[in-house]
Amino acid sequence: MKELVNYILQFGNLNQQQIDLILSKGEEREIRKENYFAEAGKVAAEVGFIIDGIMRVCYYDNKGEEITKYFIEENNLVVDLESFDNGICSSCYVQAVTDCKLIVFSKKDWQELLDTIIGWDTIVHKIISKALIQKVARRSPLVSEDATTRYLSFMKLFPNVINRIPLSYLASYLGITQSSLSRIRKNIR
Amino acid sequence: MKELVNYILQFGNLNQQQIDLILSKGEEREIRKENYFAEAGKVAAEVGFIIDGIMRVCYYDNKGEEITKYFIEENNLVVDLESFDNGICSSCYVQAVTDCKLIVFSKKDWQELLDTIIGWDTIVHKIISKALIQKVARRSPLVSEDATTRYLSFMKLFPNVINRIPLSYLASYLGITQSSLSRIRKNIR
DNA sequence: AGAAACATTTGCCAAATGACAAAAAAGAGA
DNA sequence: TCTCTTTTTTGTCATTTGGCAAATGTTTCT
DSSP: HHHHHHHHSSSSOHHHHHHHHHHHHHHHEEEEETOOEEESBOOOOOEEEEEEOOOEEEEEOOOOOOOEEEEEEESEEOOOHHHHHHHBBBBBBEEEOEEEEEEEEEEEHHHHHHHHSSSSSHHHHHHHHHHHHHHHHHHHHGGSOOOHHHHHHHHOOOTTTTTSSOOHHHHHHHHHHHHHHHHHHHHOO | OHHHHHHHHOOOOOHHHHHHHHHHHHEEEEEEEEOOOOOOTTOOOEEEEEEEEEEEEEEEOEEEEEEEEEEOOSSSEEOOHHHHHHOOOOOOOEESOOOOOEEEEEEEHHHHHHHSSSSHHHHHHHHHHHHHHHHHHHHHGGGGHHHHEEEEEEEHOTTTTTTOHHHHHHHHHSOOOOHHHHHHHEEEO
């Protein structure tokens, strides 16, 4: 749980009692590679914090193609905010790309913490804004880059990930086909 | 200012006194087409609410190409959050695409309102999360769509905008060249 | 109106990427 | 180790998109 505490304290101060309260609500959970943390069609009812591993958020487009929207790495919250906040069905799956270890909060506990701990809401909002800003910042440039540039940017961002994930996940994230990606890899070597 | 009040009250309740206080800090400003609300290299020091008109956020990539990152329409806040929150230089320009009317808050006043009005911070966070989620939701699908689909999606989203903005802005937003976009238009007619 | 500046369309060809299928490589389980 | 299955690479060809330049259309200013 130390990782979570360190992470939280970057965004604001809490005393030991408050921290203990937060931790007391978190449940450790392991999710094996390829298993789901959340599924499309259901309402998100949990917030997760990834201690170890990589997850991805994906959906199916109107041609039935599976599209990876983004990857989430260790030390980040994972939750479909739109679904969680508004109680509407999620359109995305959240899947473990590698074996993962999470700390999970139920919506009820999460809400209770927000109501109880003064300043916790501010910290949560900072965390969430930062994550959302990061998502935009990562996803946005892809639109105007060519395939090779996209791949190189991804490599720079996730150098240690690239060989641990299936080609298909990465290709759909980059918006190119598997074969194109395979050729791009070849050309770079 | 009525637009602003209506907008705010969608996200939470405030009494008349609180609303008046907020409005008292807002300064109306007109920005002519092509003029800037904020510039790259400067620290964002204002939050704007667009009453009328369309703005865009853009930057220059490493080839010197101007890229439109997104458009912001009426009834939305406009601010480079990363710059505003962290006091770092912005990497983007915020420019009026059409003549615009805004309500503008200085950072100082904005901060004061956050400190003074109970519940205002929650409302602001909701507004900001929603806007950020929308940005991701709009920008993300572009990556995996072909040029024509991108154009059609944009048309659906901004049917009344498409003929009021230069082709070049839209092309760079969609991640394609002007000539391609021109051809796509032709094929659709 | 006329000139100049700017924006859009079009033509031509090259380069990048996709579609589909088969081969090769890697991984999983008996 | 030997299948069986899945993933990745490769080949071939079609399609999409880009680059560049010229032509056309539009706006702005005097």
